[in-house]
Amino acid sequence: MKSAHFILGLSLLSLASPFAYGSDPSPLQDFCVAIDDPKDAVFVNGKFCKDPKLAKAEDFYYSGLNMPRNTSNPLGSTVTPVNVAQIPGLNTLGISLGTLTVGFVTSNPENHLITKVLYPGDVFVFPIGLVHFQFNNGKTNAVALAGFSSQNPGVVTMANAVFGSNPPINPDVIVKAFQLDKDVKNIQFKFWWANN
Known part of the structure; x- marks a missing residue:
């Protein structure tokens, strides 16, 4: 009977663990x-x-x-x-x-921008789940x-997802969420370009 209580206690302890891990x-x-x-x-x-x-x-x-x-x-x-x-x-x-190029924004409340110009042979890591971007600021193609x-x-182009969803997100929701005072329908109309 003592061993049954021990196993039950160990099982409950493992369920109550404050650590959680996720990966493929x-x-x-x-x-x-x-x-x-x-x-x-x-x-x-x-x-x-x-x-x-x-x-x-x-x-x-x-x-x-x-x-x-x-x-x-x-x-x-x-x-x-x-x-x-x-x-x-x-x-x-x-x-x-x-193919891609670099920066990301840390989580709330800091929302700190971390950015770097990459040159041939450079490596940069995007932490999983954070908003990130790539931008070619050169005058030739970059790979x-x-x-x-x-x-x-999954690949999500944030602007296309927010302003180019089908059906469109109610403009009142976008105005409130992004604190915009512009014509959201006009912004949504510009996102005709299919996400590649």
């Missing part, structure tokens, strides 16, 4: 090449897995980050996503790449590589 889970197997066809496949991490014996080099490969993309848009930049949709073998591996701790990270 460790892979259950070496790799899981994502496929769309569920026939004879196993469902892992939101994707169906190809039989490992049928995996090939192309499942783990992506080419094209060296290709210029159209940046003649209102933001003057573009993002080349390289995630599980482009590299099926990335499924469950926990890293993705894309940067970004690594994410997720196989399929």
Whole structure:
């Protein structure tokens, strides 16, 4: 009976722990090449897995980050996503790449801007979950590589999300939240450009 109380107490203590950790889970197997066809496949991490014996080099490969993309848009930049949709073998591996450039804002109440000009070979880390930005202030195209701790990270362009949502957010909500006195409908109208 004492051992039952000990196990119950230990279980309750673990539930009451003030620490919480979150991250992508460790892979259950070496790799899981994502496929769309569920026939004879196993469902892992939101994707169906190809039989490992049928995996090939192309499942783990992506080419094209060296290709210029159209940046003649209102933001003057573009993002080349390289995630599980482009590299099926990335499924469950926990890293993705894309093109970018740098600063982020710390949490409330400080909202402190931390920014840096990057040059070839530089590395910069964005803390997870903080508002961040990239901006090419040079006179030529810039390419940067970004690594994410997720196989399929979401990308949200804040201005497009707030002012370009479909259906649109009620302008009264935006005026109040951002303390604007401008014509929000006019701002929303300008966000015709699709999030790349």
